Amino acid sequence: MVYLTLFYHHGGSFVTKDNGTVVYEVDNVDVQDRLDEDTLDVFAVRNHHHNLRYPKIDNYRWLEPGNPIETGLRSIVHDVDLMEMVRLAKENNNSVHIYYEHVVSDPQVEEEVPQLIEMTPPSPTIKEELWETSEYNRPTAPKIKRKPGPLKTKRRKDANEEPSSSKKPKSTTNLKRQYKEFTCAYCSAKGHTKRSCKHRKADDAAVAEAAAAAATTADAATTDGAANLYETL
Numbered sequence: 001m002v003y004l005t006l007f008y009h010h011g012g013s014f015v016t017k018d019n020g021t022v023v024y025e026v027d028n029v030d031v032q033d034r035l036d037e038d039t040l041d042v043f044a045v046r047n048h049h050h051n052l053r054y055p056k057i058d059n060y061r062w063l064e065p066g067n068p069i070e071t072g073l074r075s076i077v078h079d080v081d082l083m084e085m086v087r088l089a090k091e092n093n094n095s096v097h098i099y100y101e102h103v104v105s106d107p108q109v110e111e112e113v114p115q116l117i118e119m120t121p122p123s124p125t126i127k128e129e130l131w132e133t134s135e136y137n138r139p140t141a142p143k144i145k146r147k148p149g150p151l152k153t154k155r156r157k158d159a160n161e162e163p164s165s166s167k168k169p170k171s172t173t174n175l176k177r178q179y180k181e182f183t184c185a186y187c188s189a190k191g192h193t194k195r196s197c198k199h200r201k202a203d204d205a206a207v208a209e210a211a212a213a214a215a216t217t218a219d220a221a222t223t224d225g226a227a228n229l230y231e232t233l
Contacts, residue, residue, distance in 0.1 A: 005033040010100040022070040037086050059101040065092035
């Protein structure tokens with residue numbers, strides 16, 4: 001198992017000198033040691049600025065061991081970049097330097113808690129007896145004026161007209177309903193209907209007797225024909 005040591009340079013900025021070399025001025029260093037290479041990930045390296053109380057970082061790059069700052073800075077974006085950083089760190093006594101470029105140069109400082117100021121209690125409420133008397137009258141509620149409402153649909157009658165009523169007066173004379181004399185639709189006689197017509201009933205009975213006699217004759221003929229056929233055989 002290999003443990004890595006990361007040196008975080010923060011709080012400064014890159015400055016190019018007259019001779020062309022680049023240095024990180026106002027350098028503050030935070031060290032993280034005994035980091036397991038198997039559990040180290042990109043997000044842990046990128047988000048370490050929150051532990052240093054920086055809300056936002058403009059850029060973060062690691063320095064390739066053995067190279068100057070102007071040519072040896074590398075970005076950390078993917079796992080491939082992290083694996084390359086770990087590989088070169090093993091060749092440099094298991095250590096690597098990481099530089100932060102800040103949007104603001106100073107870390108956030110917790111604000112001091114303001115001291116509580118003791119307030120004087122308010123004066124007690126003045127009693128109603130001590131209120132000042134006004135020269136104006138006491139306010140009163142306005143008078144309520146009711147609306148006229150919907151228009152009336154009934155006509156106003158004169159005094160000499162009888163009062164109207166929605167109910168019809170009851171008739172004192174009861175008349176019996178009179179029906180017209182029935183005419184039979186079968187025999188055209190008056191005084192009865194087809195349902196109670198005696199002629200229709202007599203005709204229906206005669207038709208039924210004739211049909212029964214015909215059925216009896218047909219059965220007898222069928223029986224005689226069968227008997228004759230049996231004797232012939």
